[in-house]
Amino acid sequence: MATLTEREEIERYQKLLEDWKPAPPSKKWKTQPVTSGPARPAPAAPAAPTNGQLLRQPGAILKLGDGPVVIYLRPVPQKEYHLVLALFPNGSIKTQGVALDAYPVEELGAIPPVWLERMQQEMRWNRDLIVFHCYSYDDVRKLPDAMGAPADAPPAARTPVPSPKAQPEAPAARPPDDPQPAPPRRGSRLQIRFGNNVWDAIYWGKDDQGHVVAHQTNNQWALMHLDLDRFGNGVQVDPNPDLALVEQIEKSLLAQ
Incomplete structure (x- = not known):
């Protein structure tokens, strides 16, 4: 084998380096900035509810x-x-x-x-x-006030009924000596006497279980059922409801 001179050895290594030098990247892999085309869409606004779509929870x-x-x-x-x-x-x-x-x-x-x-x-x-x-x-x-008269419900139509002929007039009924008091309304103050004791309460309403009153214990209002009928004449009712007190009781009940 012929011995290479020093110059030939150098040229040989240079050629090997040229052969192993990586080629430049292909154009198809070159990343190009996008300069045209549609812009990125903005977040879409909430669509109008479709027919039959549940908008709220029942209740x-x-x-x-x-x-x-x-x-x-x-x-x-x-x-x-x-x-x-x-x-x-x-x-x-x-x-x-x-x-x-x-x-x-x-x-x-x-x-x-x-x-x-x-x-x-x-x-x-x-x-x-x-x-x-x-x-x-x-x-x-x-909220609408359910305490008042049914202003939006007109009274039912009444058909006049002719009185029978040749009927003697009945004597006028004598008014009772003690007319029945008006029923209590929400906010009416109650004084309930039983024995030698007097208990104060605020009338609140009535449901299928009976009358409901509000009473205050330790500066806190609470509701309870109470059979007012069993006290008879021992119940005194203030006919003028205290609406400011009703608002105070409602606020106290909601805060509990």
Whole structure:
């Protein structure tokens, strides 16, 4: 074998280095900045609710703008409205179809399913129940007042009945010596006497279990059932309800 000179040895190593030198990257792998094409889409705005979509949980207490307070039930399939229970000042309830998208809706609270089912069966609403399930006491004043007369329910039409002919007139009934007092209203102060004791309470209402009164113990208000009839004449009722005290009791009950 011929011996390579020093110069030939150097040239040989240079050629080997050239053969092993990595080739430049191919153009197809070269990263190019994107200078054209559609811009990245912005986050889409919330889509309008589709027909039959559940907007609220059943039992949600909703205030429809300047309109009524309703209890949400469910959407109506293939329709643009939802079924709600409208609350009327006389304590009655009416099922209505309402397009909620047409109103600014404010959710005041929510009632449990068991009470919602009961309201639908009785078609009556109890203000205490709604008050207890409001999120904030400030929203209580937005509820209709069920204490007043049914202003929105006109009296039923009465058909005049002709009196029979040749009937002698009955003598006028003598008014009782002790007329029955007017029934107590929420906020009426009660003084209940039993034996030598006198107990003060605030009348609150009546349900299927009887009368409900509010009493204060250790500077805290609470509600309880009390059979007022068994005290007879031992119950004295202030005919003028204290509405400011009613508001104070409601606020105390909600804070518990």
